[in-house]
Amino acid sequence: MATVFAPRLSGLGARVTRDEDGTPAYVRQAREGDARAFQELFRNHRRDVGRLVARLLGPRPDVEDVVQEVFLQVFRSLQNFRGEARFTTWLHRVAVNVTLMHLRAARSRPRLGQELLDEPAAPDGSSPVDEAARNQRLRALYRILDTLSEKKRAVFILHDLDGVPAGQIAATLDTPVLTVRTRLFYARKEVYAAMAGDPTLESIARELASPEAAAAAAESPQ
Amino acid sequence: MNPHPSIDSLVAHLDAPASAVGSHLDACSECRTRASRLAGGLALIDEAQRTSIPPLPWERMESVLQDEAARLSVEIRAGRLRPVRVVPAWVGGALAMAAGVALVAGVQAWRHHEAAPSTLAHRVLPAATPTTAPSLAPQAPRVDGVVLLASGGALYQAPSEAGVPLARVDVVHEGARVETPGAGRAVFTVGQGWTADLRARSALQLARLRDDRADLTLEHGEVALAPAAGETRALRLVDGPWSVEAHGAVMARSEATVLRVVVLAGHVDVRRDGGDALTVTGPMVVELPLDGGAPVQSSAGASDPAALDLALFASQRPLALIPDVDPSAALTLRDQGALPSALEAARFAQPGVLEARRGATAVRLDLASSEPPRWTPVHPTAVVAARAPTLHAPTEIPTPARAADPVDARIAAFEHNVPARLQRCFDNCREQNRCRAPMQGQVRFDVSADGHAVIRSIDASAEGARSCLVNQAQFLPAPRTDSGFTFAMPYRFAE
Numbered sequence: 001m002a003t004v005f006a007p008r009l010s011g012l013g014a015r016v017t018r019d020e021d022g023t024p025a026y027v028r029q030a031r032e033g034d035a036r037a038f039q040e041l042f043r044n045h046r047r048d049v050g051r052l053v054a055r056l057l058g059p060r061p062d063v064e065d066v067v068q069e070v071f072l073q074v075f076r077s078l079q080n081f082r083g084e085a086r087f088t089t090w091l092h093r094v095a096v097n098v099t100l101m102h103l104r105a106a107r108s109r110p111r112l113g114q115e116l117l118d119e120p121a122a123p124d125g126s127s128p129v130d131e132a133a134r135n136q137r138l139r140a141l142y143r144i145l146d147t148l149s150e151k152k153r154a155v156f157i158l159h160d161l162d163g164v165p166a167g168q169i170a171a172t173l174d175t176p177v178l179t180v181r182t183r184l185f186y187a188r189k190e191v192y193a194a195m196a197g198d199p200t201l202e203s204i205a206r207e208l209a210s211p212e213a214a215a216a217a218a219e220s221p222q
Numbered sequence: 223m224n225p226h227p228s229i230d231s232l233v234a235h236l237d238a239p240a241s242a243v244g245s246h247l248d249a250c251s252e253c254r255t256r257a258s259r260l261a262g263g264l265a266l267i268d269e270a271q272r273t274s275i276p277p278l279p280w281e282r283m284e285s286v287l288q289d290e291a292a293r294l295s296v297e298i299r300a301g302r303l304r305p306v307r308v309v310p311a312w313v314g315g316a317l318a319m320a321a322g323v324a325l326v327a328g329v330q331a332w333r334h335h336e337a338a339p340s341t342l343a344h345r346v347l348p349a350a351t352p353t354t355a356p357s358l359a360p361q362a363p364r365v366d367g368v369v370l371l372a373s374g375g376a377l378y379q380a381p382s383e384a385g386v387p388l389a390r391v392d393v394v395h396e397g398a399r400v401e402t403p404g405a406g407r408a409v410f411t412v413g414q415g416w417t418a419d420l421r422a423r424s425a426l427q428l429a430r431l432r433d434d435r436a437d438l439t440l441e442h443g444e445v446a447l448a449p450a451a452g453e454t455r456a457l458r459l460v461d462g463p464w465s466v467e468a469h470g471a472v473m474a475r476s477e478a479t480v481l482r483v484v485v486l487a488g489h490v491d492v493r494r495d496g497g498d499a500l501t502v503t504g505p506m507v508v509e510l511p512l513d514g515g516a517p518v519q520s521s522a523g524a525s526d527p528a529a530l531d532l533a534l535f536a537s538q539r540p541l542a543l544i545p546d547v548d549p550s551a552a553l554t555l556r557d558q559g560a561l562p563s564a565l566e567a568a569r570f571a572q573p574g575v576l577e578a579r580r581g582a583t584a585v586r587l588d589l590a591s592s593e594p595p596r597w598t599p600v601h602p603t604a605v606v607a608a609r610a611p612t613l614h615a616p617t618e619i620p621t622p623a624r625a626a627d628p629v630d631a632r633i634a635a636f637e638h639n640v641p642a643r644l645q646r647c648f649d650n651c652r653e654q655n656r657c658r659a660p661m662q663g664q665v666r667f668d669v670s671a672d673g674h675a676v677i678r679s680i681d682a683s684a685e686g687a688r689s690c691l692v693n694q695a696q697f698l699p700a701p702r703t704d705s706g707f708t709f710a711m712p713y714r715f716a717e
Contacts, residue, residue, distance in 0.1 A: 030291075031298070032298065033294070033295040033296075033297075033298030033299040034295065035288070035291045035292050035294075035295040038287070038288075038290075038291030038294070038295070039284070039287075039288065039291065042283075042284060042287055043284075046278075046280055046283075050275060050278050051275045054275040054276070055275070063276070063278065064278050064279060064283065067278060067283065068283050068286060068287070071283070071287050072287065072290055073655045075287065075290055075291060075294055076290075076294065076659070077652070077653070077655055079298075080652055080653045081653070082653065090653075093654055093655075094654065094655045097654055097655050097656050097686075098655060101656070101686075134269070134273070137266055137269060138266075138269070138270055138273065140266060141263070141266045141267065141270050144263070160267060160271075161267065161270050161271055162271075163271070174650075174654065188233075189229065189230070191263070192229045192230075192232075192233055192260060192263070192264075193229050194263075195259055195260050195262070195263025195264070195266075196229055196232065196256040196257075196259050196260045196263070197256075197259070198259060198263070199259070201259040201260075201262040201263050201266070202255070202258055202259055202262060203262075204262040204263075204265075204266060
């Protein structure tokens, strides 16, 4: 084992000590039973995992539960990490699998009405009305994405919403790149077809468009 | 009017206006509506991309996770949770290939014991670049070896350190030395796709283990080297003035005055002091005088028992224990090395007599015979399936009852063999967290009369392995029967 950087700091500017194979040292330390290393692992990856889970789930109130579940699973299975993939790839794979399992389970449970779900926090400067409209739009999108199969949904979200390259998605999902591209192709096809056939999107389209374009759309002959 | 444009055409048009689609939209209100909806949807995607992720209550989450981390730390320190040992995926194939080539070539050699030795095929090649030449080129990445088998007190010695006992799945590094005492043996991977089998009373220096090439120095004793399937890179073995670049399975033995090289398959390029090369094509035995004299074809030939020593098999106890080897690797007999993966079960029926099963065929190798030993078919019921059910860590050989009916025997052998073939599905499922803990339950199979196995049901904890199991099931070597049969495979993994 060779260390690249010694100080073990948390917070801004802290660098991660890595083992010779590039795996963060806290992974090995956690595998050896160092409780602080678990904490370091969580702090270093929570934002990435949180973002990934939130993207995959969409605007739902259970993001926090799933993120926590991901880290619980990661802690418990760290002993199974064989170093065949980069640690982050393995971590993302666990996150995707836990999230998909959660979605699968959620589909088989009775669903609450959308109005009962917590609203995501409004960003600074946006009015509650704007925020409600934004959430409505996002839900419309995720309603369409919910119609996709789980695999196509994951690929579409990771690639088209989160900007993850196909090669990285392939590693995360443990799938050939060609399969990822094929799923993406069909996912887009289904999503676009659903968009084109969804009457509710007309109002969203007008809302999103500039006032001039909206006015022109309103005046255009049907 | 032109036919309505497809969704793809509309998306492309919204991205970069196309005149044909544009003129169609001018005339078609239906498509204008579609395009409008689509534009709204695409804008949604843009908006979703820009949407920031809502903040999460990290502190609250951390306190929950800390409790779990503390609990796991205690478990790990108490030794109740252990890391998985790292063995590259290709190791199993390499091991199987190595053992397969060695055994098959060995048996072939025995069969052709009386055959006249073929002539030495050679040609002169350009001189090789000396390995010690200084180079400004970046070094290829190191590829550590993994020990597949270590027995009889094999030692590992890192540079300027004392020797330590070698154990299975240890990792060996460039620059280290492996030594085996009188009853010792060490089998380990070398470079990206080779396996070295260091026999008793031998020592080997791992001079270079790099991605582009591996060099070994045989100090004394005997080593068998075998490439994995499809491996095209050569392996270089050095002894005294000689450098042997192997392009196929070889065995090399350093004796008092010569380095004896048994070319089992492929060919070797032999060089003296980095000079011109002599290519020797197998099967062939060549002796390289350590005083630098001219290489000679051995009078023994590749079929010489001294060149390929199967006597090890003959001297063992009647029952061979099976260690808990990586299930993807070949069947391994303790202290004996690997057998070809095609052999699904093996045991010593009596001292010097090895019985094995390959598919529905049972074969026997009588090593104590005065005749050159060769595999001969025997009645299937005479073979006891002895492959470890690898889903449960084996400590003893299970000894299934012999079935009087050959069909029952085939079914029993098949059922016994299934866990090892499906092990990888469970391993992957656990590693990727697709299976639920505790992993315990059954997978039930239906096998048709013509020998096709399909999954009937999978318990919930292994549901995540379904696609792998379904896929693998179609390749299970199920026996043909009159009316088909069903069976259940239990699985259980300790947490």
